[in-house]
Amino acid sequence: MNRLCNSMEPRVMDDDMLKLAVGDQGPREEAGQLAKQEGILFKDVLSLQLDFQNILRIDNLWQFENLRKLQLDNNLIERIEGLENLTHLVWLDLSFNNIEAIEGLDALVNLEDLSLFNNRITKIDSLDSLVKLQVLSLGNNQIGNMMNIIYLRRFKDLRTLSLSGNPIAEAEDYKMFICAYLPDLVYLDFRRIDDHMAKLAEMKHQYSIDELKHRENLIQARLEDEQARREELEEHKSLSAIRDESELTKLEKKIVEYSGDITELFNVLMTLEMQLVEQLEETINMFERNIIDLVGLFIENVQSLMAQCRDLENHHHEKLLEISINTLEKIAKGEFDEDLPDDVRSLFVDKDTIVNAVGASHDIHLLKIDNREDELVTRINSWCTHLVDKIHKDEIMRNRKRVKEINQYIDHMQNELDNLECSDLID
Known part of the structure; x- marks a missing residue:
């Protein structure tokens, strides 16, 4: 060194x-x-x-x-x-x-x-x-x-x-x-x-610290209680009900020894839980990156398909406009022999009317394509966000539950130790 x-x-x-x-x-x-x-x-x-x-x-x-x-x-x-x-x-x-x-x-x-x-x-x-x-x-x-x-x-x-x-x-x-x-x-x-x-x-x-503070307060209260009991023992040392000093010393040593074992167990369990939290966090982060990549790929495919739909709609619009103008010219010359419904024939008044009608139809189709694309992108992003948030929240709840279980178990062990009869420890 x-x-x-x-x-x-x-x-x-x-x-x-x-x-x-x-x-x-x-x-x-x-x-x-x-x-x-x-x-x-x-x-x-x-x-x-x-x-x-x-x-x-x-x-x-x-x-x-x-x-x-x-x-x-x-x-x-x-x-x-x-x-x-x-x-x-x-x-x-x-x-x-x-x-x-x-x-x-x-x-x-x-x-x-x-x-x-x-x-x-x-x-x-x-x-x-x-x-x-x-x-x-x-x-x-x-x-x-x-x-x-x-x-x-x-x-x-x-x-x-x-x-x-x-x-x-x-x-x-x-x-x-x-x-x-x-x-x-x-x-x-x-x-x-x-x-x-x-x-x-x-x-x-925050949650782990709150649990730790709770446990620290319990330990402090227990220490104060033990101190009070020691003082009480000192005050009543002359009473016959109190065991001799050697037995008390032996009892105190065993209590300290077992309390140390319980504290060590707490440290081991909390260390294992912390290691698990770090491993799960790394796994969740990796999953989050992968799912975001998949969602990004999905959105790219949606945008590509919607772009193709727009191209088809533009091509459709051009053909429809061409056919409509040709039909208008034939009607004007009296060369159109097919029987058209009244609402369709009413559109073939002049060129501006037919162009406006076809253009409005084209705009409606494009708007539907845009809305469908926005809906798909919004839903997939919302699904991804909700999924990732849920996984993180589930992990937080799992960690809180496990920390609480550890603290409850350690408190139970400590209470069992506190409630043991003196003879149980000394024997």
């Missing part, structure tokens, strides 16, 4: 390295002044830069208890550890290392900016304590499950997120999904999210 020179041996974070790093921060830095004038006092250092040091393991940072900014990018670090005492840390850069899992950050309750860019991380988790997190960089990792985005909904202050270079960023619905499920996000992959995209994303995923 990193681009450090392989000829250098991995190094240990010992006191010599730390002293050198503090001393090299420059005369303008408070830490540098301290280092030069009074000796190094690690507890007074606010910023520490340890990039490009070939560090394999984070260690010996417990003395920097007031550190605000820590730079550990471009090293060989494989695990996040040794940060337990850095409770005042606000900015942490661990980019360009070999980290495979997010861990060891529970104590960093004041962290606002975290960079894990260009590592080997496959899952976004273990960030629960970072309640002040505003900027999170996870680009160029191996995150492939879109459900990781839902995990980030708990960070209400998160405004900047980078996930480019991960497998999930290749998904067609990637930006829309993130904009919908993280509505407070301002920047995604170093670009500002425009209001138009945010509105479209909200409309597209």
